[in-house]
Amino acid sequence: MERIAIALSPLRDASPQDILAWARRAETLGYEAVFIPESFCDSLAYAEAVALGTARVKVGTAITNVYLRQPTLLAEEAAAVQEFSGGRLLLGIGVGHRAVNEPLGIDMGDPLGKVRAVIGTLRAAWAKGPHQPRPATPPRLLAAALAPRMIALAGELADGVIFNLFPLARYPRALASLRRGAERGGQDLGRLEVCHFTTCYVAEDRAAALHEAKRMLARYANLPFYGNMLAASGFAAEVDAVRAAWQRRDVAAAEGAVTDEMADAVTLAGEPARCRERLAAYRSAGATLPIVFPNPVGESRAAAVERALASLAPH
Numbered sequence: 305m306e307r308i309a310i311a312l313s314p315l316r317d318a319s320p321q322d323i324l325a326w327a328r329r330a331e332t333l334g335y336e337a338v339f340i341p342e343s344f345c346d347s348l349a350y351a352e353a354v355a356l357g358t359a360r361v362k363v364g365t366a367i368t369n370v371y372l373r374q375p376t377l378l379a380e381e382a383a384a385v386q387e388f389s390g391g392r393l394l395l396g397i398g399v400g401h402r403a404v405n406e407p408l409g410i411d412m413g414d415p416l417g418k419v420r421a422v423i424g425t426l427r428a429a430w431a432k433g434p435h436q437p438r439p440a441t442p443p444r445l446l447a448a449a450l451a452p453r454m455i456a457l458a459g460e461l462a463d464g465v466i467f468n469l470f471p472l473a474r475y476p477r478a479l480a481s482l483r484r485g486a487e488r489g490g491q492d493l494g495r496l497e498v499c500h501f502t503t504c505y506v507a508e509d510r511a512a513a514l515h516e517a518k519r520m521l522a523r524y525a526n527l528p529f530y531g532n533m534l535a536a537s538g539f540a541a542e543v544d545a546v547r548a549a550w551q552r553r554d555v556a557a558a559e560g561a562v563t564d565e566m567a568d569a570v571t572l573a574g575e576p577a578r579c580r581e582r583l584a585a586y587r588s589a590g591a592t593l594p595i596v597f598p599n600p601v602g603e604s605r606a607a608a609v610e611r612a613l614a615s616l617a618p619h
Contacts, residue, residue, distance in 0.1 A: 305334060305618045305619065306583075306587075306618040306619055307336050307592065307593050307594075307618070308335060308336060308583070308593070308594050308595075308596065308616065308617075308618050309335055309336050309337035309338065309339055309362075309364070309499075309593055309594070309595040309596070310326075310330045310335050310337075310338055310339070310595070310596055310597075310598070310612070310613065311338075311339040311340070311341055311366055311501065311595050311596065311597035311598075312326050312327060312330075312338060312339075312340060312609070313340065313341045313343050313345070313597070314340075314345050314350060315343065315344075315605070317600075317604065317605040318605050318606075320350070320353065322605075322606065323340070323350055323353070323354065324353060324354065324357045326338075326609050326610075326613070327354045327357060327358055327361065327363075328357060328358060329610075329613055330361060330613060331358050331359070331360060331361040333613055333614070333617040333618075334617060334618045335361060335613075335617065335618065336361070336362060336593065336618075337361060337362035337363065337364050337394060337593070337595075338354050338358075338361055338362070338363055338364070339363075339364040339365065339366040339394070339396065339501075339595050340354070340363075340364070340365055340366070341365075341366055341367070341597070342365065342367060342368055342369050342372075342400070347365040347366075347367070347368045348365060348368055348381045348382065348385055351363045351364065351365055351385055351389075351393065352384070352385045352388055352389070355385060355388055355389030355390075355392060355393070356388060356389075360392075361392070362392045362393075362394055363385070363389055363392050363393055363394070364393070364394030364395070364396055364446070364595075365394070365395055365396045365397075366396040366446075366448070366466055366468075366499070366501055366595060367396040367397055367398035367400075367448045367466065368382075368395065368396065368397050368398070369397075369398065369399070369400035369404070369405070370397050370398065370399060370400075370418060370419060370422045371399060371400055371405050371410045371412065371418065372400070372405075372408075372410075375421070375422045375425035375426070376425060376429060376435055378397075378422070378425075378426065379425060379426045379429035379430060379435055380429070380435045380436065382395045382426065382443050383429070383430060383435065383436070383437050383438065383439045383443075384437060385443075386439040386441070386442070386443045387437050387439055387440070391439075391440070391441050393443040393444070394443065394444045394446055394497075395426075395443040395444065395445050395446065396446040396447075396448060396466050396499070397419065397422065397423075397445070397446070397447055397448065398419075398447065398448030398449075398466070399412065399415040399418060399419065399448075401527050401529070402527070402528055402529075403527060415454070416453055416454060416457060419447060419454065419457060420457060420461065423445065423447070423461045423462060424461075426445065427442070427445075427461075430442040430443075444463045444464070444497070445462045445463045445464075446458075446462060446463060446464045446465065446466050446497060446499060447461070447462040447464075447465055447466065448465075448466040448467075448468065449465050449466070449467070450467070450468075450470070450529055450530070450533040451529075451533065452477065452478070452481040453481075455478050455481040455482050455485065456481045456482065456484050456485035456488070457485060458482065458485060458496075459481070459482040459483065459484065459485025459486040459487075459488075459489065459491065459493070459496060460485035460486065460488045460489035460491065461485075461489055462496075463495070463496065463497060464496045464497025464498060464499060464592075465482060465496070465497070465498055465499065466499040466501055466595075467498070467499065467500050467501065467591075468501040468502075468530075469501075469502075469503070469521075469524060469530055469533070469534070469570040469571075470500060470501075470533075470570065471534075471537045471538070471569040471570055472569070472585060472586070472589050473537060473538065473569075474533075474537055475589040475590050475591075479498075479590050482496065482498070497592050497593055498590055498591050498592045498593070499591070499592070499593045499594075499595055500586045500591035500593070500594045500595065501595040501597065502570075502571060502572050502582075502583075502586070502594060502595065502596060502597065503517070503520060503570075503571050503572070503597045503599060504571065504572040504573075504579060504596045504597055504598045504599065504612055504616075505517050505571065505572065505573045505574075505598075505599055505601050505608075506572070506574075506575070506576055506579055506598065506601070506608070506611050506612045506615055506616070507573075507574065507575070507601035507602070507611075508575050509601065509602075510573065510574040510575065510578070512601050512602055513573040513574050513601050514564055514567050514568075514573050514574075516573075516599060516600070516601050517562075517567040517571040517573045518559050518560075518562040518567050519559050520571070520599070521546075521562045521566065521567060521570070521571070522546055522549075522555075522558040522559040522561065522562050523558075525539075525542065525543050525546040525547070525562065526546055526547055526550045526558070531543045531546070531547065534566070534570070537569070539563075539565075539566045539569070542561055542562055542563055542566050545557075545558075545561035546558045546561045546562065549561055572596065576615035576616065579615070579616060580616065583596075583616070596612060596616055598611070598612030598613070
């Protein structure tokens with residue numbers, strides 16, 4: 305059976321009860337995992353609720369922002385979710401965005417050092433304590449990464465990596481970085497999970513799906529980490545145009561600067577068969593677990609989630 309996970313976010317148009325209902329639906333359809341992004345919510349709290357409301361499906365965070373939690377508290381929270389879930393937690397960690405962290409007075413001067421230190425704290429807490437509970441089996445630890453050095457760090461210290469808005473063209477270099485990190489950390493590359501998080505717009509009207517993808521990408525391309533990664537992936541002209549438009553506060557121009565090629569490279573947009581082809585391409589490139597994050601195309605979020613769940617369920 306194909307391995308595939310679903311991402312569910314409690315945004316303005318989704319209640320906590322919706323997340324639980326959709327997670328149960330995903331479990332019945334054979335999805336391997338349900339991941340909760342941390343977008344103005346507590347991803348671990350929702351992961352625990354999903355764990356208690358399901359029986360078999362893995363529960364993950366994609367991601368939990370390491371800057372928003374004291375590391376020992378993060379270790380204790382994750383250990384509790386691991387125990388409540390019966391060992392089903394996939395703890396995805398990352399550094400978040402400057403636009404979120406810096407207004408809170410958080411210094412992001414050394415993201416690489418921060419992730420290294422947090423992973424060290426988590427590993428020690430789960431193995432040695434004194435923090436409680438001591439999980440019988442530590443959670444699987446996944447590190448979100450875009451740049452080669454962070455990808456290598458994931459290979460060295462984590463149990464896998466999470467790529468987001470990641471073009472297929474970046475895979476050869478990214479997997480080489482993951483391999484170097486695994487060798488440095490004495491890890492078996494074959495046991496590392498390569499998660500490909502992809503924002504999804506499933507619709508028969510491909511133009512409408514691309515329109516929604518471009519609206520999202522116009523905002524992400526203006527963020528430092530994602531914009532720089534996309535620029536280095538062959539979309540420098542688009543990123544420059546997006547950033548210039550935002551400086552003028554011209555939203556329409558920012559959205560218009562995102563090309564069909566850029567949207568196709570990093571999202572799923574269009575009819576189900578096309579989305580399935582793209583998922584197959586991610587797997588062929590080296591992704592071991594695609595994570596699909598469904599979003600509406602002229603419909604309610606509930607309708608969009610159900611459409612994606614049904615049409616992309618594992619075969």
